[in-house]
Amino acid sequence: MTTWPHAEPVLKSSAAYSILLAVLMTNILCSFEAAAHKEFSPVFRRIEFHRITLADALQEIQKLSQQDDLAGKGLNIVLLPEGLNPIQTNARFSLVAEDVEYFDLFDAICHRLGLGCRMDPHALVFASANQIAQPHARSEASVKLARQIQLHLTLDGSDSITGADLKSGARQ
Incomplete structure (x- = not known):
């Protein structure tokens, strides 16, 4: 074992080693606990939906939120279909x-x-605007995002992708 000429042993007893080990383990465990309680990330890195229905979009968002949540729970999203046209x-x-x-x-x-x-x-609830009021405080980002959403409808109420009559649910 090599010794330095003017170095004194800092830890001379096994009790000092035990204290140091306990302090180190506490710091390590606290850092793991802090990581486990990390707040849910409110940002998607990228969102890409193509010709998707509302129910399917909310289901996909819920899956994506589970990936962002370290606990794996994600957002609890509920869609109340009664009252939707x-x-x-x-x-x-x-x-x-x-x-x-x-x-x-x-x-x-x-x-x-x-x-x-x-x-x-315990949940985000979506329903008809007649049942639940629309969100009021609109950020600039949400206004811009709303403009990016492309609805696939024609003036007669049919789906421009599938040709389905959206008023009755019948396929043309």
Whole structure:
């Protein structure tokens, strides 16, 4: 063992080693605990929907939020279909965007499709704007995002992709 000429041993007893080990282990465990309780990331890196219905879009957002949540729970999203008109339930839309915040995305979808959204203690609830008020505080990002959402509808209420009559649900 090599010794330095003027160095004194800092830790002379096994008790000092034990204390140092306990301090190091506490620091390591605290850092793991802090990582486990990291806040949910409110930003998608990229969102890309092509010709997707509202129910499918909300399901995909829920899956993406589970990937962002270290606990794997993600957002609990509930869609109340009663009160939605056939166009809201059957319309397909497309959206491609970068660095999108979840709540800007929800706000944009609500305003584009005429939906209401509220934050309950354990879920985000989407329903007809007649049942739940539309979000009021619109950020510049959500307004821009709403403009990017492409609804695939024709003036007669049919889906421009599938040809389905969205008012009755019948296929043309």
